[in-house]
Every structure is written in C-alpha cells, then in structure tokens.
Amino acid sequence: MQHQSNRFFFNVDWITILIYIALCAIGVANIYSTEYNPDKAAAFSLGSSYGKQLIFAGTGLILGLSILLFDAKFFSVFAPVIYGVTIFLLLVVLVVGRNVGGNQAWIPIGSFRLQPSEFAKFGTALLLARYISSFNVKLNSLKPILISGAIIILPMALIMLQPDAGSMLVFLSFMFPLYREGLPGNLLIIFWGAVLLFILNLFLSPFILISSILLIGGLFIYNNRKRQQKIISIGVITLIAIAYLFVAKFLFNNVLQPHQRTRIELILGLAKDNKGAGYNVIQAKIAIGSGQFTGRGFLQGTQTKLKYVPAQSTDFIFSTVGEEWGFVGCFVVIGLYSFLLLRIVNIAERQRSSFSRIYGYCIACILFFHVFINIGMAIGLMPVIGIPLPFISYGGSSLWSFSILLFIFLKLDSNRMGFI
C-alpha cells in the first residue's frame, strides 16, 4: 500500500498541475489589481477579494491533492451517488436558495455561499462516464442516447428553474464526449443546424426562411426521386424544420427572460444599447482594446480600476488581463488554456479505461466551453452569459469545482496502469 501510494504521486501529471497553479496565480494577481487603490495600499488582507481568492486557491489545491489520496475506483463506483447528491443540492437550492442578481443559485452555509450548479458539472461528468463506459452500451442506438441525454438534461432543467441560463448552457459541452464515444455525427449536425435556424429565425422573415427550407427540401427530393424511402424522410425533416421555426419563435419570445433576449439581440446586432445591457460589453472591449500590444502594466489599468467594467473580478476578469497585460498577456493566458485542453485530451486518449477517457473528455469540454464563452463575451463575440473564467475568475464555488474536476481526472490518470 505504501509503495503504491508513492507511485500514485509519481504518476501524477505535474505539467497539468503547474498550469493549474499558474492560472490560479494569474487570477489572484488580476483580482488584486482590480481592487488596488494607490491611496489605500494596505498590506495583505483576508477581507479583500484577492485575499479570499488566495484562500480559495489554497484550499482548492489542498482539496485537489487530497483527492489524489482517494482510491481511483471510488469515483466510478460512487458516480451515481455523487450525481444524486448534486441533483439533491439543485433541488435544495430551489427551496432555501439565496437570490443573488435574479438567480436563486446559492445555498448559504455560514459566511460562504455554495453554488450547486458548479458541482453538478462533475457529478454529471462522472455518471455520464460511468454509464457510457459500462459494458454493451453503444452510442449508435436510440436507447443509450436517450439515457445519456436524460443524465445531461435533468440538471439542466433544474438549473433552468433557478433560472441560470449561463450555467445551464455549460452542459451542452457534454455533447463532445458523446461524439467522441460514437454519437452519430448527424445528430450533432442536426443540433447545430437547429441552433443556426434559431438564429436565422431572428434575422429573416418567416416567409423567406420557409420558402428556402422548402426549396432545399425539394432539391433533395429531386435528387433522390428514385428512392421512395428517402423522399418520405426528407419530406418529414422539411416539415419538422418548418414547425421548429414556429416553436423556436415561441421559445424566444415566451421562455427566455427579457434580459437574455436583449443580450442575444445585442450580439446579433439586432439592437443597439450603449448604456443598458450593451454597456458591459462595450466597457470590457474598451478596457481590453486599450491594453494594446504590451498593456498598461500591472496595477496601471484605468478602465478596470475605475469601475467602468461591471462584474470586474468575476465574469469580466479577462478585461483586466487585456488592459494591463495587453495582447501579450492575452496570448499567454489563451496559450495556457489551449495547452491545458490539448494536454487533457492527450492524457484521456492514453487511458486504458474508457471511464477515465470519457471523464477526461468531459472536463476538457467543460473547460473549453467556459473559456470560449467567457473570453468571447468579453471581446464581443458571444452573448453575455454569466459564466466564470476557470481558475482565474473570483469565486470559491467555481474554483473548487474546477479543482475537483481536474484533480479527479489526474487521480484517474495516475492510476491508468491499474484496472478499475
């Protein structure tokens, strides 16, 4: 046992841990900068955001390292239980949750607040990995796809009740691990086609859209005019597409919150609003753009320090990076993330156990989704949906949940020679 334990630590992928520590350090430094006030330059204070973030990072690291002490089998065996606990927490938050900024997403525990939706990510990831890796599950038949879908959609639905669209959308990233494990590519195409239609539906008049769908359907039918079977299915798909248009319109107008609608409209250029919902993005873009090539320098940013950018230390932390460190800093941060993601995928691919591999893909895709959406919204490529930048944004729940996600994977990897 003693021998084995040493080997575990030896087998841990230290490069990943170094990147993790580097990103946490960047986070603490930038949170420090957003708070920094030259007139009140106090010594280290635990009451400040950066002080708290430092504690979160330290405890996150301890949490992570202690995960390495667990038995690797624990996670696959207890995956359903962990999933069940997180689902339970998502239900609890709907009852006792504290409402912050319109979302009932927080469970107050003493002076801290717990955000169950953050922890639901790894619960879902574990159960998904466990289910797909189990014997005789193949993702090319209907039943496994539906069951996997249900595992993903259950927490999404509960989060949507809070309602927290940003955290909910993160679960879409589980699509990629499913794809890796054999989900037919057509399904992905249909899904993204539906997203595209949804967006086009906002732009174009229904008449143009319906006639072009009919035209495309007609062309396909003409091409396959000899095969009756195909004609029927193409016809059905065409009709479904048209029906979808109306459903999508209904969803957009009646299900989405007004502020979510305006954010989508803003990003699509359908609305212009410099003071309201568009203010965040404009100020974040000004801050990032003003950094130029090398940035204004650490603690020298004016936009971020003078509170022009809202949610400065949480969702828009990247604007501080952009302003103070310039393109060079952004390049380093995005480079670190890219390296981390590719590293995780490569580690996943070297696993013998498909549970470890699937889980690895899950966390790579969750991280990817967070990074892409968060940076994308700060530079105006994505709509503003409030999700944190992994390891850098201020916040205990998110930092801990990302730490747990990552270290479970490192634990699984360190045990790759053994069997689960």
Added chain:
Amino acid sequence: MDQLFNRKYIIQGLFVLIAIILLGKLFYMQVISDKYFLSANNNALRKIYTYPARGVILDRNNKVLAQNQPTYDLLVTPNQVKPFDTLSLCNIIGIDMIEFRKKFQKAIVQSRYQESIFQKLISVETYASLQEKMFNYRGFSVRKRTIRYYPDSIASQFLGYMREVTPKDIEKHAGYYKSGDYIGKSGIEREYEPVLRGTKGVTNMLYNAHNVAQGSYANGKLDSLAVSGDQLTSTIDSRIQKLGEQLLANKVGSIVAIEPSTGEILAFVSSPGYDPNKLVGNSFSPNYREIFANPNRPFVVRPIQGGYSPGSAFKPLDALIALSEGVVDPNTTFNCPGYYIAGNRKFKCEHVDGNISLRRGIARSCNTYFYNIFAKLMTKNGGSYAKQHSTYEAWQNMVRKFGIGDTLGIDFPGEKAYKLFRAADYDKLHRSKYWGNTSIMSVAIGQGEINTTPLQIANIMAIIANRGYYLKPHVVKAIGNGKGIDPRFKEKHFVGIDARFFEPVIDGMQDAVNQSWGTATESRLQNIIMCGKTGTVQNSRGKNHSVFIGFAPRDNPKIAIAVIVENGGYGGAYAAPIASYITEKYLTDSLSGRRINGSTIEMYKEANLLPVFVTKPLVKPLNTPDSLKKTDSLKKALPLKTKVAQNQFNKLAIKPKVNATSK
C-alpha cells in the same frame, strides 16, 4: 474504434481553431485598431486646464497698448445641481427664466456629468455679487480667465482682435485649442499668437464610472503648470499713432512711418478704425457686425492691403534709376511747354516751366521732365520694339528691388502683393510685342499699371533716406525678456543704386518742401529739414487721392513717412501737412501751430472726407419692372458719391497753389 479514434483530432482541431479566432479578434482590438485606446482615455482621463495670462503688448517706449482684465465664466455640472432659487441667480447674471431654462437644457444636452459653460465672460462687478451667493448654487462653479483691455483705444487694426476658436482653428492647431478658447484673429494678436498665448497648464484627472475625481493620472507626471505668454514690445510709437488716428479721423486713408535705420514701423494708421475695446467680452458679436457693416470697411488694414497708384511719389525712384543708368545727370534740362508729345498722344503737364532741371523737376513735380526721362530710359538701347521690350524688362527688375511688385514680408498677417507688370504682361495686355515707351508712358508718373501699398511707398522713402538700402519693415522690437526678433529683419537689402546718385534727388525733395516753388510747402517745419514729395493720384471713382511721402531730417534721417488721404485732392492739401505734424511730433515731441497756408492741426482733425453712401432699399416693390432684371443688387445699393464736408476749412486748404494734374 479506429474511426472513433480519429474524432479526437476533430475535437482538438476545434480547440485550436477557437483559440486562433479569439486571438485574432484580440489582435485586431489591441494592436491594429486604436479606437478602444482612444475611447478608454475619453472614458477615464479628463484634462483640466488652467489658463495663462496672455502676453502684454507694449509700444516702443514701453507704454501699454494691450493688457489683460479678469473675467469669469460660470460653469455648470447638470447632475450635481440641486433645486435652488433660480430667480436670484438669474437676477445676478442678468438673464430671464426662459433663457435660464434654455441654457440649462443646452448644458444637459452637452453632458449631464461634465462641466460646461453656462454663462460666458461675467464682469468683475457681477462676479463680486455672484461670489457671495455661490454656496447656494450647487453644481455651479466659476472659472477665472482673462480678456484684453486696450488702455488707449488706439491701433485697432494693428493690434487685431481675438475671438473664440472655430472648429477649423481647433483642427489646424493640432490639439492645443479646445472649444471656447480664444485665439488672435487678426493683427499682432494673430501673428504672434504662439508667443502671446503662453502655455495652458494641464492636470490629467482620472474620473471613475460615477464621474467622481480619483486623483491625477500617473502621479501627476504628465501634468504641467500654466506658463504666461511673452510680453511683446512693438515698434509703434503710441504718441504719433494716436496723433495719426486723430488726423485721419473721418477720412479714409493710411499713414505708415518707418525708422529708416532699423526698418521699425513707428506708426501704422488705417482709417477708419474702431475702438479695439469694442471687440472684447460679451459685446463682441453686435459690435463686430456693426463694424463689418460699415461701408468704409474698417477691417481693411490699409497700410498693407490698400492698393494705390503711387502717382508722383514714384518720381524720385524714376530719377534715381535714370541717374544710375546714366541717361541723365543732375544738370540735364528738358523743356516743358506744358505738355509732352509721345507718338501721336499728348500728355498734359499743368504748368509751363520752360527749361527745367532735375532738382527743380522733382520740386515742381514736372510731368514733362519725367516723361522725357522715361522715354530716354526705355530707348537707351535702341528704339526698336524688341530693344524697348528688353530694356523695360531690365528697368522693372530695378524697380522691383525697391520692394514693389511683391509683398515686403512684414511680420503682420494679410499683406497683399500688388502686381508690377513685366514685359510679358504688357505683351498680353497689348496682345502683341509691339509696344514701346509711348504706350506705357503713364508709368513714368506712377499711374497706370503700377500699384503699391502705403507700406511700400513708405519703404521707398526709407530707402532714399538710407541712401540705397532698406531693412524689412517690421512691427515687433522684442519678444519677452531679451528674446530677439527674427534675424531676417536685420539684413540690409541694397537696391543696387550707388549712394552718390541719391543726393541730387534728395536736393529736389528738400526743395519741394522748403522752397517757395515746391509742391509740399505745407509740410515745412522749422529747424528741421524735411524732404518730401507729393502725389495726387487719379482715382476713377471720385476725387483724387492726396499722397505725401517724405523723410526727416535730411541728414541722418529718423523717420520716413507715407500718408494717403483718399479723396483728399492734391498731395499738398492733406497728406503733406498731416505728415509734417506726425514728423514734428516724433522728432520734437511737440506741435507748432499753423502751417504755411495758415491752417491749424484742428482743421485737419475735423475735416470730414468720408464718401457719402446713398443707400437705396435693397428690395424694390415687386410690381416695378426693375425687380425682374437681374442686376447686381449690391452695386445698385451702394452708389458711391464723394462729398467733401462743407466747412470753412475746405475753402482754405484746397486752394491749388500750382497747376498740375500730378504733383
């Protein structure tokens, strides 16, 4: 499984692709476009300016011509205004409630969070009563600035005026001026704007998103204090400037006096002028419009913009070139039968002098004498058209050396260049090369195709006074404490005529003033030998212009002067005596009484020679057929009639002493 294994590349490719997209957008925002950088500075960085005192303008004896007086701007920051007794504020600054609301609305439109000007240029007295109650008016503040004050109210066009910068000015001066700043728009205020204005002080203040000042940017490393403008010592002598303006009151004309040894301009009178204090402060606009509407156009700076034929004042220059070219010597005589025949044309000379020499020719302003000289000059290389063509070209080049035909390069904005005809220009005028001295004979007596500014003919006098050279005329002696002027004003420009040729000409000019047969006896001074020359410039639009040029004393001259009085008649009638009063005042600091014709200085001051403008209604009733014709309405509206004021003085002064069309 193999096929599924390939899917890892698709996912990894997606990661890399998205990273590249993000970096591409970042590269555009941060490195290529500077839009965001500028917006950021707009957001947070605000420059707070302190205004320096503008440089004072002095005359050559350190008497103040232009100084500063304090004034105040009332500023408002709309979002900080709390309900208050608006009526009391209105009463203090003298506006009504309707105007108050209008101004407040305007400030809100500009910005709710930033200061903007509510009321401009509040006087010191108003400020005193405002100051006591300022604490009642939250959101309002007062900013001190200075405007001009001209203690003597003289030299209006010379000093120029200041007004608020236009968007064009802001653009032209690359960032120095902000809307609401003042800038010198004419005269010295304009020419020496960069020296006079000093440098604004700047504090770079950081403001947060709630528009609360957060202290200065980069610890004040980029901040600067206001630096006052440099004091300017002009070359003007305010004593003779003032006298000149009084003498030209109610006349159109100009006086330029130059110190020959330095090229410094001693007097720079342009009449009609205006009170420079009228174009200061809140009454600028109505006064500006009024002055602008004056048909005698006070904004024209006549000494450097007015174009006049020099008339007989050109004769000394004729004589100098003739002597220098050797076509005459001081003893050459010509016979004047009262006219001169050139080809088939007969040019009149209004007196019959018989045989007349150079000295007497100048003193008597004998046209025949100078027609003869000119004919000799033009034909000295042969009488053929081709020869005369090249001789004329050489002659006009010599004239050009006297500073005619181009600008003189004075340090003053708006100097006009009047053309001196080259041979080629005459080719064009006559549509052939077949022209000779007889075709252009009027040039001999300074008429025809020759135009000069008063400054240029005063400069010719300086050249003669200096016996052959001039220094570029200029208006500023010293800048700040001991900073010198442009070295180009210290260069001697020689006109290429030997000093010995000047004495015979100066003899003639001395006689013109000091001998009974001279044409400028009205400018004779006791104990000072004044040399001069009158001119009577034919004027197609009315009565002749009275011209006098001269210098004094004869030896070691201290002042060269040119006086032009439009519609003043003979040179001796107005210009000569006016010049003598200025010269006397400058040289002796006193004024003797009557001139030889018995007139006194008061008579000249009071004489009114302004053209009378008969204004007809601009719009005629529609039913008259005239209204259907497209005629030049402006021309019709302002028919020019000159009328000499009928007073006793006129009968006295305009008594032709000698018969001459051009003397």
